[in-house]
Amino acid sequence: MSQLAKEIQKRKTFAIISHPDAGKTTITERLLLYSGAIRSAGTVKGKKTGRYAKSDWMAIEKQRGISVTSSVMQVDYDGYQVNIVDTPGHEDFSEDTYRTLMAVDAAVMVIDSGKGIEPQTKKLFEVCAMRGIPIFTFMNKLDRDGREPLELVAELEEILGIDAYAMNWPMGMGKNFYGLYDLHNKRVELTDVTGQEEGTLIPLNEDGEVEGDYSFKDSSIYTQALEDAQLLQEAGNAFDEEAILSGKLTPVFFGSALTGFGVQTFLDAFVDYAPSPGSHVTEDEKIVEADDERLTGFIFKIQANMNPAHRDRIAFLRICSGRFQAGEDVILKRSGKKIKLSHTTQFMADKRETTREALAGDIIGLYDTGNFQIGDTLYQGKEVIGYPPMPQFTPEIFMKVQAKNVMKQKSFHKGMEQLVQEGAIQLYKTFHTNDYIIGAVGQLQFEVFQYRLKEEYNSEVILTPMGSRVARWIDPEDLDLKLSSSRNLLVKDRFDQPLYLFENEFALQWFKDKHPTIELKKLL
Incomplete structure (x- = not known):
């Protein structure tokens, strides 16, 4: 060995x-x-x-x-390094927990x-x-x-x-x-x-x-x-x-x-x-062993403002293979770009210390200026490695959102952008007016979102309920602004992909019958 x-x-x-x-x-x-x-x-x-x-x-x-x-905590116990992840129990935060279970x-x-x-x-x-x-x-x-x-x-x-x-x-x-x-x-x-x-x-x-x-x-x-x-x-x-x-x-x-x-x-x-770190299967069904010398891993969580004084943003990386050493270059699979991992940290919940080295099985935090997304694969070596995408939930409840104080638009937009990147809240914009709409799996997510915008970004917002909606994405080639109505509202997600927010299942079925050539997808 x-x-x-x-x-x-x-x-x-x-x-x-x-x-x-x-x-x-x-x-x-x-x-x-x-x-x-x-x-x-x-x-x-x-x-x-x-x-x-x-x-x-x-x-x-x-x-x-x-x-x-x-939250992630790393401790030594009986000669082992134990990485503990405490997850939300509330069902409104299931998506965060599901992603964590992948890591x-x-x-x-x-x-x-x-x-x-x-x-x-x-x-x-x-x-x-x-x-x-x-x-x-x-x-x-x-x-x-x-x-x-x-x-x-x-x-x-x-x-x-x-x-x-x-x-x-x-x-x-x-x-x-x-x-x-x-x-x-x-x-x-x-x-x-x-x-x-x-x-x-x-x-x-x-x-x-x-x-x-x-x-x-x-x-x-x-x-x-x-x-x-x-x-x-x-x-x-x-x-x-x-x-x-x-x-x-x-x-x-x-x-x-x-x-x-x-x-x-x-x-x-x-x-x-309990098992020590084992092998991981890539999206093209290749097996990467934990003790493979190549450094590989994936981002399963992004958290804004763990240090409110610095308005920072941390991407959580699960190392799947190899040895991480600070200052090394890795390739971000989604873009093919090289990124130097120089600012990294290990955790005790919100307390952090700089880490110079970590191994397969460890979870480290990468200071992020907007390079990473949930589900990104990072790897070293000539062979392209891509781990399977993270599970996503289609939002079920929707709210219109606007800044209470129009003079604080800058902090409002920054807060919206950073909190949405964490993955618990989904952001949409209307095609005609670019109004913000946010979607979530549960009501509590909206309350946390509203609280954090105020506390972390000094931005109070007005949330207007839209009730339950059925979200379905469409091919951009099928985009027709004339088909948008109150019963099937046409919006775009934060990647500018078009989708309909249907009033209910009946409205969805009516649209399918009326426009059989338009393919509707639950998620992209």
Whole structure:
């Protein structure tokens, strides 16, 4: 194995996914704490302590207690470099999360043990399944009373269609949460509810029982956990590392991100069994190995104003192969131009430090003056490399947008341009008047857009709802301005490609029947 391959083996890159409020950002904080990256864990709603979650760096995230953008954190843990991507849980920001899932090698799925599988969890799981990436499941909030563990695991298998293997098993929950019966490590890990010191580890004997004189052994909670564990070992799935790596078996862990109980046990197992960076398939179906000497990668995210004082713009690059070194030239596949990567950074959410070197599996930030777009491939060498395009969503809700103060047109246009390049909001202009129209998948995106224009660009805007519309692109050769009406409004996207915004499905069908020669496309 080459030196490059050995170094790449020490990378673990994963995204954390969940339904909103399942505890995704809180578990991220715990992972940072146990890696030594931070001294005390923040919370999503940190008003009393002033310690907000490290991954929630935007003002609106701290204000509303939600994650609205993916954030990247890189930490060292147990000899590995772990690249953690905390994603938005809210469905209105699914597109950001979907793209992020294209850039990771594994996913951690956080489930609220009181609620089980929720709709957004199912959607995100399906994206992971489509890619075949390994999924590690963390059943969270054991510090509260929730649903029966056996019921949760059964639901996981039934709804998501994946086999599950319980790595550990809860002994009680809520006020009677005694700890974890650790099947994988053959031990019991106790909370302080039992009268023992919190975190006490007691080995199991060959029969899977705790030896010695411990008061908790007389409890029905321990007895029940023992019975459940024996049932799982007899009737449940076997531990299969190959099935985990292929995304067919999910290891299941229980714990509480808020108290931190069970999180370190989870993290220890994760770095042992999660995959290191592997090969990537190009758009012409060639395979590029991670330890290929050529530097290749793709842009999966663009973020404006991570440093509001400098009005900067960062393009997030997932390195797929080779070794990045600052100052090197790469080729931007879309334009064929050479670009020098001299200003680069690595992340701790909004905190950054200049990076001189990075390897396949790492995610680095490129200071961008407008060169990059989401989905761009960067590569070195004579052979042209192009990775598949990023997934795109067709907007469903539309708003007309105009500056409240006509004297601040410059900041308005700059803010519009930069925020639209992040990919969450789509920008259109009417053909006749060049009025701005923005489209999004969900209402919350408009609220974040409006907030950020005001806070980051000092530009207040007026949003006028247009309601739901059906967007369909057309060939420029079919362009006929006379066909535009209120029911099928003709506009152009930010690349000047024409499309219709149909009032509803009925208007779309009527247009198809009336103009059968005009081909309508969902996306270009």
